[in-house]
Amino acid sequence: MTIRTTIAMLAFVATGIGLIGGPVSAQDLRVALAAEPTSMDPHYQNLTINNSMAMEVYDALVLQDVNQNLVPGLALSWEPFDERTWEFRLRPGVTFHNGAAFTAEDVVATMQRAANVPNSPSSFATFIEGKTFEVIDDLTLRISTETPYPFTPHDMSRIAIIDSAFVDATTEEFNTGESAFGTGPFVFSGWLPGDMIELARNDAYWGTPVDWENVIIRPIGDGTTRTAALLSGDVDFIERVSPSDLPNLESRDELSVFRSVSNRLLYLTLDMTNDPMRPWVTDLDGNPIESPFRDIRVRQAVSLAINRQAIADRVMDGLSTPAGQFSPEGYIGYSDDLTPDEYDADRARELLEEAGYGDGFMLTIHGPAGRYSNDTRILEAIAQMLSRIGIQTSVETMPASVFFRRFARGGPGDTPEFSVAMSGYANGSGEPSHPLRIFIHTKGNGYGPGNRNGYSNQEVDQLIEDGRSSMDIAYMEDALLQATEIAMRDFALVPIHHEIATWAARDGIEYPTGALDSTFIRHIRLQD
Amino acid sequence: MLAFILRRVIQSVVVLFVMSLIVFSMINLVGDPVDMLVNPESLPDEIERVRRDFGLDQPVHVQYWRFMAGAFSGDLGNSFIFGRPALALMAERFPATLELAVSALIIAVTVGLPSGVYAGLRPNGWGSRIIMGGSVLGISIPTFWLGLMMIIVFSVQLGWLPVSGRGDTEQFLGLESSLFTLDGLQHLIMPATNLALFKIAMVIRLARAGTVEVMALDFIKFARAKGLSSRRIVRAHLLPNILIPIITVLGIEFGTLIAFATVTESIFAWPGLGKLVIDAIVNLDRPIIVAYLLFVVALFLVLNLVVDIIYAVLDPRVRLQGDEG
Numbered sequence: 002m003t004i005r006t007t008i009a010m011l012a013f014v015a016t017g018i019g020l021i022g023g024p025v026s027a028q029d030l031r032v033a034l035a036a037e038p039t040s041m042d043p044h045y046q047n048l049t050i051n052n053s054m055a056m057e058v059y060d061a062l063v064l065q066d067v068n069q070n071l072v073p074g075l076a077l078s079w080e081p082f083d084e085r086t087w088e089f090r091l092r093p094g095v096t097f098h099n100g101a102a103f104t105a106e107d108v109v110a111t112m113q114r115a116a117n118v119p120n121s122p123s124s125f126a127t128f129i130e131g132k133t134f135e136v137i138d139d140l141t142l143r144i145s146t147e148t149p150y151p152f153t154p155h156d157m158s159r160i161a162i163i164d165s166a167f168v169d170a171t172t173e174e175f176n177t178g179e180s181a182f183g184t185g186p187f188v189f190s191g192w193l194p195g196d197m198i199e200l201a202r203n204d205a206y207w208g209t210p211v212d213w214e215n216v217i218i219r220p221i222g223d224g225t226t227r228t229a230a231l232l233s234g235d236v237d238f239i240e241r242v243s244p245s246d247l248p249n250l251e252s253r254d255e256l257s258v259f260r261s262v263s264n265r266l267l268y269l270t271l272d273m274t275n276d277p278m279r280p281w282v283t284d285l286d287g288n289p290i291e292s293p294f295r296d297i298r299v300r301q302a303v304s305l306a307i308n309r310q311a312i313a314d315r316v317m318d319g320l321s322t323p324a325g326q327f328s329p330e331g332y333i334g335y336s337d338d339l340t341p342d343e344y345d346a347d348r349a350r351e352l353l354e355e356a357g358y359g360d361g362f363m364l365t366i367h368g369p370a371g372r373y374s375n376d377t378r379i380l381e382a383i384a385q386m387l388s389r390i391g392i393q394t395s396v397e398t399m400p401a402s403v404f405f406r407r408f409a410r411g412g413p414g415d416t417p418e419f420s421v422a423m424s425g426y427a428n429g430s431g432e433p434s435h436p437l438r439i440f441i442h443t444k445g446n447g448y449g450p451g452n453r454n455g456y457s458n459q460e461v462d463q464l465i466e467d468g469r470s471s472m473d474i475a476y477m478e479d480a481l482l483q484a485t486e487i488a489m490r491d492f493a494l495v496p497i498h499h500e501i502a503t504w505a506a507r508d509g510i511e512y513p514t515g516a517l518d519s520t521f522i523r524h525i526r527l528q529d
Numbered sequence: 530m531l532a533f534i535l536r537r538v539i540q541s542v543v544v545l546f547v548m549s550l551i552v553f554s555m556i557n558l559v560g561d562p563v564d565m566l567v568n569p570e571s572l573p574d575e576i577e578r579v580r581r582d583f584g585l586d587q588p589v590h591v592q593y594w595r596f597m598a599g600a601f602s603g604d605l606g607n608s609f610i611f612g613r614p615a616l617a618l619m620a621e622r623f624p625a626t627l628e629l630a631v632s633a634l635i636i637a638v639t640v641g642l643p644s645g646v647y648a649g650l651r652p653n654g655w656g657s658r659i660i661m662g663g664s665v666l667g668i669s670i671p672t673f674w675l676g677l678m679m680i681i682v683f684s685v686q687l688g689w690l691p692v693s694g695r696g697d698t699e700q701f702l703g704l705e706s707s708l709f710t711l712d713g714l715q716h717l718i719m720p721a722t723n724l725a726l727f728k729i730a731m732v733i734r735l736a737r738a739g740t741v742e743v744m745a746l747d748f749i750k751f752a753r754a755k756g757l758s759s760r761r762i763v764r765a766h767l768l769p770n771i772l773i774p775i776i777t778v779l780g781i782e783f784g785t786l787i788a789f790a791t792v793t794e795s796i797f798a799w800p801g802l803g804k805l806v807i808d809a810i811v812n813l814d815r816p817i818i819v820a821y822l823l824f825v826v827a828l829f830l831v832l833n834l835v836v837d838i839i840y841a842v843l844d845p846r847v848r849l850q851g852d853e854g
Contacts, residue, residue: 039610039611040611040612045612046566046610047568047570047571048568119582119612120582120583120607120612121579121582121612122566122567122579122583122609122610122612123566123567123568123571123575123579124571124575124578124579126572126575127568127570127571127572127575130572172612173613193800194611194618194621194622194800195622195625195800195801195804195805196625196694196695196800197694219693219694219798220798221693221694221798222795222798222804222807223795223796223798225677225680225796226677226680226692226693226796226797226798229677229680229681229684229685229692229693230684230692230693232684232685233684233685233688233691233692234688235684235691235692235693235694400560400811401565401811402559402560402562402564402565402810402811402812402813403559403560405560405561405564405565406560406561406564408564409564426569429568429570430570435570439569439570447572447573450569450571450572450573451569
């Protein structure tokens with residue numbers, strides 16, 4: 002082959018590949034997400050990404066806005082009917098994508114299916130068990146519980162409603178689209194696992210129709226590749242921008258960046274039990290000692306020793322905001338009276354002195370690696386900060402799959418293993434008692450499944466239980482707020498920060514952000 | 530020959546069995562899948578329910594027994610995450626990985642072999658120096674970094690190629706592949722080149738070493754003395770002799786292309802096996818991990834066998850005998 006023909010061939014190939022892309026219709030949207038759902042069956046797995054995808058195609062009786070406030074969905078209104086019953090008035094004139102009319106019977110059928118999907122790795126039964134569904138007429142439904150329960154509307158916001166014709170449909174039939182008919186703003190048009198999900202506009206949607214005729218969602222796990230896909234025009238919208246790419250994207254006129262404080266909280270949990278003694282706290286000679294964190298002064302010292310602002314600025318590149326409680330400001334369950342502890346190493350040393358640990362002690366803190374944004378570096382920063390007040394701290398991280406097992410039951414008799422561990426939490430339910438029920442309440446009777454440090458306060462327990470069984474919404478909110486305040490002042494856990502979630506899009510696209518870090522395609526709009 | 534193949538097949542079955550035992554018992558030492566699966570907001574009995582449904586409440590040897598019983602009927606278990614048979618999930622992803630690996634192999638041979646032979650024929654020419662320098666780069670630059678650089682140059686700066694994904698696919702002779710559409714080829718070219726780069730460098734070095742060695746041998750001198758053209762010498766006498774080591778290595782390397790394309794697949798969001806496996810490892814989807822590892826073992830066993838057979842075809846001196854080691 003002569004050089005000339007080689008060049009000619011190269012030129013030919015280059016023109017061939019130069020012809021890609023081209024402008025797409027303004028009505029089409031291409032989105033790159035960091036992960037993809039495990040199934041298109043809305044009842045298969047209670048997993049954040051599955052749930053947000055389900056809400057593109059389906060509706061729940063009650064919907065959540067970007068800050069997880071409840072707004073009407075397939076139910077127009079809901080109110081307590083008696084002490085144990087809620088009455089839902091359903092939206093008239095709604096049809097499923099297959100043309101079937103939506104009635105109360107569909108809700109009952111949905112609940113039957115959603116609680117019993119075979120092979121579900123995390124079932125929705127949690128939201129359905131213990132509830133009785135009574136159809137009054139086509140558009141009226143009553144839901145009763147054994148005892149007064151204020152969160153029935155919240156629970157109903159978690160279940161995607163399907164047509165009763167598909168009550169026996171298999172997960173596979175939803176994945177292929179054979180049975181995937183909802184009432185939502187998008188019609189499901191196809192899924193190639195690992196490659197793309199295709200949605201089309203539902204022109205008969207009961208709410209404002211979406212701006213996009215067709216949507217293609219591509220899973221791109223690598224952050225840099227996601228950014229490159231946006232820069233090259235392969236996609237129009239990406240989530241979770243890599244912190245290092247943010248300045249570059251923000252400096253470009255043809256792109257918009259959106260950021261908002263999410264409800265994803267990183268926290269430390271400090272062991273408050275001696276039964277059994279955990280091996281990760283020792284005196285300076287390496288002999289195991291009783292947990293110093295049973296003393297509130299030591300817990301407070303830990304909190305004061307953490308320079309949250311420095312972590313936000315230097316470790317997180319500005320993508321976090323110091324936290325003093327479960328919720329970020331302006332979000333359900335937020336207390337105005339709780340502020341993040343200001344860094345005060347001197348006061349922290351004094352507190353240790355008062356508690357009898359003036360000479361300090363040795364500690365190993367644990368956490369998952371690669372689960373949360375910068376998790377390992379945050380732990381290392383915290384270890385240095387604790388060492389500065391005399392707690393000689395070392396860090397041990399491990400893959401999330403190993404961490405969570407040991408975190409939950411790595412110790413003797415399946416008890417939690419670690420003395421101090423870092424973990425994350427985001428309220429996925431929008432229900433304000435949620436973090437209190439899981440992390441704060443004394444373990445037992447369905448309460449405290451995530452209570453790893455043995456925190457137990459009778460008064461807090463009582464407030465949580467009272468709040469969770471009052472149909473008086475104002476009373477409920479007040480009780481839960483009080484419980485939050487007491488628990489946080491007890492350092493039931495030590496909040497570190499709320500992550501700041503980021504999105505980026507080509508110019509001309511609007512995205513209303515809220516406290517949730519997951520992406521809702523239905524909210525992406527064309528700028529007018 | 531037949532005895533040889535039969536013997537190898539029996540050996541392979543034993544190796545597979547031992548591997549399944551090792552993989553299965555090791556994987557059970559790591560973490561607990563229910564912690565990764567069950568949403569923390571679920572009621573505590575949900576964890577027990579999932580453990581029961583997935584058979585994780587049984588002792589390891591019972592789980593292994595069930596697995597083997599299933600394996601003999603072609604069922605390697607259901608993925609915990611997707612709730613679908615592990616083999617079906619892998620079969621779904623396999624074509625994407627295969628087309629990537631085949632393309633990379635083709636690129637490696639078409640670029641590497643001529644360059645290597647050229648460098649071997651003129652070991653001191655400036656062209657050879659450039660080729661050998663390039664091959665050192667190809668071996669030492671990390672795939673990950675190079676993939677990102679390719680994306681930045683060819684997609685972001687020049688806008689020639691799409692960043693990621695597989696593009697359109699088309700059926701041809703019953704195969705669904707992106708090799709058969711222009712859009713698919715545009716998507717394929719960067720990841721395939723990225724994956725091929727290390728292999729190109731390797732083929733160059735093997736071809737060069739072989740060429741230098743063979744060209745000094747008597748039969749080449751004799752061929753020259755007989756007045757054969759250089760082209761004829763290279764084609765008829767040099768190539769067959771240097772191909773044997775290259776084929777041996779490439780056979781195994783083809784296995785690694787399929788089995789370990791993970792990095793390239795994650796950078797280019799290529800919907801192949803690698804992505805499936807990475808997700809499975811992160812989420813402790815044990816059935817997928819076990820099925821994948823067994824698949825990789827089987828793949829290498831088969832490739833080894835195929836390489837041995839090709840040997841015999843290329844070089845009649847090699848005899849495949851039942852008593853071979």
